[in-house]
Amino acid sequence: MHWKLQEGGDSVAHNEQLREKVYESVSSVLPITAIVLLLSITIAPLTPGILTLFLFGALLLIVGMGFFTLGVDMSMIPMGEGIGVQLSKAKKVIIPLFVCLILGVLITIAEPDLQVLAEQVPAIPNLTLIFTVAAGVGFFLVVAQLRILFKIPLSYILIFFYGVIFVLTIFAPANFIPVSFDSGGVTTGPVTVPFIMALGIGMASVRSDKNSNSDSFGLTAICSIGPILSVLILGICFHPEDAAYTTVSIQEMATTKDAAAAFIGAFPAYMKEVAIALVPIAVLFILFQCIFRRFHSRQLIRICSGFVYSYIGLVLFLTGVNVGFMPAGQYIGSAIAGSATPWVLIPIGMLIGYFIVKAEPAVQVLTRQVEDVTNGSITHTAIGHSLSIGIAIAVGLAMLRILTGLNIMWFLVPGYLISLAMTFFVPQIFTGIAFDSGGVASGPMTTTFLLPLAMGACETLGGNVLTDAFGIVAMVAMMPLVTIQLLGLVDALRKNARKRKLILQLKEVEDSIVYFE
Numbered sequence: 001m002h003w004k005l006q007e008g009g010d011s012v013a014h015n016e017q018l019r020e021k022v023y024e025s026v027s028s029v030l031p032i033t034a035i036v037l038l039l040s041i042t043i044a045p046l047t048p049g050i051l052t053l054f055l056f057g058a059l060l061l062i063v064g065m066g067f068f069t070l071g072v073d074m075s076m077i078p079m080g081e082g083i084g085v086q087l088s089k090a091k092k093v094i095i096p097l098f099v100c101l102i103l104g105v106l107i108t109i110a111e112p113d114l115q116v117l118a119e120q121v122p123a124i125p126n127l128t129l130i131f132t133v134a135a136g137v138g139f140f141l142v143v144a145q146l147r148i149l150f151k152i153p154l155s156y157i158l159i160f161f162y163g164v165i166f167v168l169t170i171f172a173p174a175n176f177i178p179v180s181f182d183s184g185g186v187t188t189g190p191v192t193v194p195f196i197m198a199l200g201i202g203m204a205s206v207r208s209d210k211n212s213n214s215d216s217f218g219l220t221a222i223c224s225i226g227p228i229l230s231v232l233i234l235g236i237c238f239h240p241e242d243a244a245y246t247t248v249s250i251q252e253m254a255t256t257k258d259a260a261a262a263f264i265g266a267f268p269a270y271m272k273e274v275a276i277a278l279v280p281i282a283v284l285f286i287l288f289q290c291i292f293r294r295f296h297s298r299q300l301i302r303i304c305s306g307f308v309y310s311y312i313g314l315v316l317f318l319t320g321v322n323v324g325f326m327p328a329g330q331y332i333g334s335a336i337a338g339s340a341t342p343w344v345l346i347p348i349g350m351l352i353g354y355f356i357v358k359a360e361p362a363v364q365v366l367t368r369q370v371e372d373v374t375n376g377s378i379t380h381t382a383i384g385h386s387l388s389i390g391i392a393i394a395v396g397l398a399m400l401r402i403l404t405g406l407n408i409m410w411f412l413v414p415g416y417l418i419s420l421a422m423t424f425f426v427p428q429i430f431t432g433i434a435f436d437s438g439g440v441a442s443g444p445m446t447t448t449f450l451l452p453l454a455m456g457a458c459e460t461l462g463g464n465v466l467t468d469a470f471g472i473v474a475m476v477a478m479m480p481l482v483t484i485q486l487l488g489l490v491d492a493l494r495k496n497a498r499k500r501k502l503i504l505q506l507k508e509v510e511d512s513i514v515y516f517e
Helices: 002-040 048-089 094-109 112-119 126-150 154-168 174-187 192-205 219-238 256-292 297-337 342-359 361-373 380-404 409-422 428-441 444-461 465-469 472-516
Strands: none
Touching (some): 002 048, 002 342, 048 094, 048 192, 048 361, 094 256, 112 126, 126 192, 154 409, 154 428, 174 219, 174 428, 174 472, 192 219, 192 428, 256 297, 297 444, 342 361, 342 380, 342 444, 361 428, 380 428, 380 444, 380 465, 380 472, 409 428, 428 472, 444 472
16 A cells, blocks of 8 residues: 555656656747747748648657656666666776676667768768777777776876877868768767766766766767767778768648648657667666666666656657758758848857757756756856857857858867867866767757758758768867866856955954954
8 A cells, every 4th residue: 555655656756857847848949949930930931831840849849858858867867877886896897898898889879860870971881880880989988987997087088089080080081071070979869978977977976086076077078089080980991982961851741730640650760769779778777787786676666667758758859850850950041041141040050059959858967967966066057058158159150161161170170179278277077077068969959950950051052061061060069168168267267266365364364363462
């Protein structure tokens, strides 16, 4: 009887939490929806069918994000932290390293966004590309574990490997460089990011030194290096000069019934994709639980419920953005580029970029985990504003590239040099958060709305889609490295100013005591 009452209480609590998550989703998705609606009745008119798809997609986005974020809180985060803690307690180093390698490979192969990337590079067989990228992520997850184990500063790892990346770009085909950098952001998607971040927090939590909080961030940042390196090396070996992006054909909807049918027809494919993505993590968790018996029955029920919520949420979210948002993005980009004032792509792109990052499901996970780990000293609001500003600048620069045809390296090299230089002046925890946020921000909203927006504009202007439109994901992944570290720099300067003020006040007190004596 008591169990039934407790189960009923849990159900009520879950419903209340789901309601809160959906409200959060509404506040995240509503601004970008309003912007698109405003554009559709002004400078970028949409056909009724495309607008209907977009509105249906926005509704699915809101509900899907609510389910997904609740599911992550209930399953991915406790599961990742539990595995991380257990790996850090292992007496033999080789065992956790081997587990990290297998874990990185399996969850990367299962990432839905990687399947999309493979389809866009016809010069390389899909399986070859997928397994190469997966091996890169697995290898760098091992590097991340070694960094935590030997307390190596994150900045050293980042400087060395990004140096290697930029050397390799000298030898890689020019048409392939934007795709390589985009892969770094695409591979760390909504399935992998929450789990990897929680894994890092679990690994670092066993330690009690002053840098344990700083070291809990950075796994996503290091894992994002793997796809860039592996795809660059693959490009050098295969010489894929004929690599190209296959434009998705958009079918016009005559009635709202046709629009609904488009979503219903897409559901089975995304149900299968998300199932394939979550099954490897579920299998690993079952094996982990059988070996270590870490979670008791109540926790297991909660984690299983969280898996169901995550599955439902991701299916709804991915269906909404792929079917509803992708056509709207391409139409808007094409309409603005074909207008009498194509330069307005820059301010409109910046406005869209500022708000669209709030609708990324993994961004909400990141901001909450930052606030939890730092006990509220770094607020989710501050991180959210810094991310939005960074993405706005990134999209503005990406639109400038489309209008001018400037090489992406003119932006990536200075951007990464500045961000890597800042690691020596910014508190370590901000460096970890900043480089993690790059992979988190470049999620499905970027690939299914911003990339089609850039492609539509580029095709209308007669540019090279592969060199000019591609690279927007890379820009989105780069700019938060600068803006969030700037936030850390400002925070450090404020703390130093408070310390100096306190020292002056103490000195004044001491002087007054001496005077009275």
